[in-house]
Amino acid sequence: MKMKTVSKLLRFAAPYRLLLVLVVVMAVIQVGATLLAPILIGQAIDHIIGVNNVQFDQILIIALQLVVVILVAVVAQLLLARSTNKLAYNMVHDLRRDATLTIGKMPLRAIDERAHGEIISRVITDIDIISDGLLQGFSQLFTGILTIFGTLLFMFLINVWVTLIVLILTPVSLFVATIIAKKSYTRFNEQSRLRGEMTGYIEEMINNQNVVQTFSYESRSQENFEEINERLYQSGVRAQFYSSLTNPSTRFINALVYVVVGIAGALLVLGGSFSIGALSAFLTYANQYMKPFNEITGVITELQSALASATRVLEIIDAPSEVADSKDAFVLEAVTGAVELDNVAFSYTNKPFITDFSLQVEPGEIIAIVGPTGCGKTTLINLLMRFFEIDDGIISVDGKNIKMLTKDSLRTQYGMVLQESWLFHGTIRENIAYGKPDASENEIIAASKLANAHFFIEQLPDGxxxxxxxxxxxxxxxxxxxxxxxxxxxxxxxxxILDEATSSIDTRTEIQIQRAMDAMMQGRTSFIIAHRLSTIKNAHRIVVMKDGKIIEVGNHQQLLDLNGFYANLYNTQFE
Known part of the structure; x- marks a missing residue:
């Protein structure tokens, strides 16, 4: 799973190959310069032969070389840090962009099945964690690997046998780090999931605080939050416990390696096959060889957390998109408003919901759709707009199968007002002009007057x-x-499409809006979903639904005379 996640993440580095090459080059230069310094220092030590026997001219030359090497290492490290930061931020930018693009293309059904706060957590919190992990971990990981192989090369050049001692002890450190890393990944993955659950719960409580207070649910709400918070706390403690074991464990093993190398080197010096300068260089290399293991295990916490978050973000990015427009789909233009549903069927999770639904709507006809909660009214609207795809049958507009139309051209033919009002952060002018950004001031004011909104807008301090x-x-x-x-x-x-459009408006305002809507619906095909049956008396036809099927059709008076389901529903509301 982790390697699969890493390979998917690398796709986001592909557009920045030049930056990646620069990172590699600067890392090689920085590591090479750093590894060259111990040799120069060892050579300088060997020029200190004894008391009053120091070759200062040679030491001076080596000192100047050492200054140049250090400057090269510093400049390379600065360029490496800058390149790594830029690469990481570009990748994170693209991750967030692709995640939001995917959400925009996901079927509504897929979005409705997830807690919205949990989706928000993945796009914001999880991507921030990926950013921190990439920034702190990538550079150290890459330079650490280079340092390991570089120091091995230099150590082999100095003494093969002592280097073999180091290699024999290395797997012990790796074995310990690997076991702990697996445990850490599992815990961090659980932590990311719980973080998303908490975000979703908090969003739910904040958005519905009036309901929480109305039902005096505050204490139970807090209890539920504390239960999630406790699980997150326990998961976080376990994750940090396992990850914190890595560094001290490997440091202990690495210290043992350093001691063994020191003893073996000292014996070689006493035997005359090793100079003091060579021992000094070898000890430095032994330390540098083991140091990357410490650094790599030190950033495992960030990397494991970043990988766990990346898995969650990539689940969003790789989620199935809406069914794409067919290659030969065409743009719907000059619509008269004739709509036909022919034996339409639709199911939720393979469970039939709407079956054998047929309805023919003439241009300009006003169709009201009523029925008990859960009968399929809103689902039918989603099918008309192709938010959901039908399982069987045909829906056509002006005789054209909507599956052969581009979604955008189909949806722009409908004006939709939902039960829950949606306004974005911006001015009233910008919100009204949401569907027509280039609308003139006169057009915006005219629309506001038709909706009986102009008067209250003018009363606001900023209009x-x-x-x-x-x-x-x-x-x-x-x-x-x-x-x-x-x-x-x-x-x-x-x-x-008016889905309970007046449900949030008081009776007086509802009357004003109803008059304006009646005028607007003249000559336009209209679908009205309403629970308050008094608002649909003037509909040309009322379609009564139950269990995903049409059980009655007719105008208001016809259905009352029928004395069936609609009549019973109507009389119940006005008893």
Whole structure:
């Protein structure tokens, strides 16, 4: 799993090959210069022959060479750090971009099946963790590997037998680090998952704080949070415990290696086959050889956490996208508004939900869709917009199968107002012009007047320049819905979808909006979903659904005369 994650991450480094090459070159230069220094120091020591017998001229030359080598190492290290940072930040930028692009293309069903806070956690928190892991770990990992092989080469050149002692003891350090790393990865993966769960729960509680307080749920909400927080705490403690074992364990083994090398080298010096300078250089190399193991294990915490987060982010990036437009799909233009559903079937997780659904809608016809909760009303709208793909049957607009149309051209033919108002952070003007950014001031004002929103907008201190946020207390929920309706008036689509569009508006405002909507729906094909049956009396036809099927069709009076499901529903509301 980890190697698969790493290989996928490397895809994001491919566009920055030049930076990657620069990182490699600077790492080689920096490591090479660092490894050259002990040899020069050892040579200088060997020129100190005895008391009053020091070859200062040779030492001076070596000192100048040492200064040059150190300067080269410093410059290479600076360029390495800069290149690594730039590479890491570019990769993180592309990861976040691809994640948000994928979310924009994911089927709505896939998004609805996930906690929204958990998705947010992956795009923000997890990618930040990847960034920290890449920045702190990549450079040290790469230079550490180079240092290991470089010091081995230099040690072999000095003395083969002592180098073999070092190699024999190395697997012990690697074995300990590998075992602990596997444990750490599992714990960090669990920690990332719990972090996402917590983010989702907090978002849910904040967004529904009024409901929490209404039902006096604060204490139970806090208990649930503390339960998740406790699991996250325990997971974090275990992850840090395993990762913190790595460094001291390998340091202990590496210290033993250093002692063995020192004793073996001292014996060789006493035997006359090793100079003091060579021993000094070899001890430095032994330390440098083991040091990368310490550094690499030291960043394992960051790397393991980054890999666990990368797995979660890549799950989003690799998630299936919406069904793409077919190669021969064409743009829908000049729509009259004739819509036909022919034996349409749809299922959730292989469980049939809508079956044998057939309906023919004439241009300009107003169709109301009613039925009990969960009967398929909203699902039907999602099928019309191709947010969901049908399993069987045909949906056509003006005689054209919507599967043969580009999604964008299909969706732009509909104006949709949902039960929950959605406004983004920006001015009222920008929110109304969301679907038509180049709209003129007169067009925006005209749309606002049609939606009966102009009056209250003008009463605001900044008028159309009033800045809206999620917590903007100066705008009521009903007024926010009016702005959403004004947005639809502005784009003037040939077909309308109104999903409980007046549910958040008071009765007086509802009457005003209903009149404006009645005028707007004239000549436009309209689909209305409503629980309050008083708002759909003027619909040309009312489609009554139950369990994903049509059970009654007719106008308001016809259905009352039928004295069936609709009549019972209507009479229940007005008893």
């Amino acid at each position: 159309y320049d009033t800045y809206i946020t999620d917590g903007n207390g100066s705008i009521s929920e009903g007024q926010r819905q009016l702005l959403c309706i004004a947005r639809i008036f502005l784009i003037d689509p040939p077909m309308l």
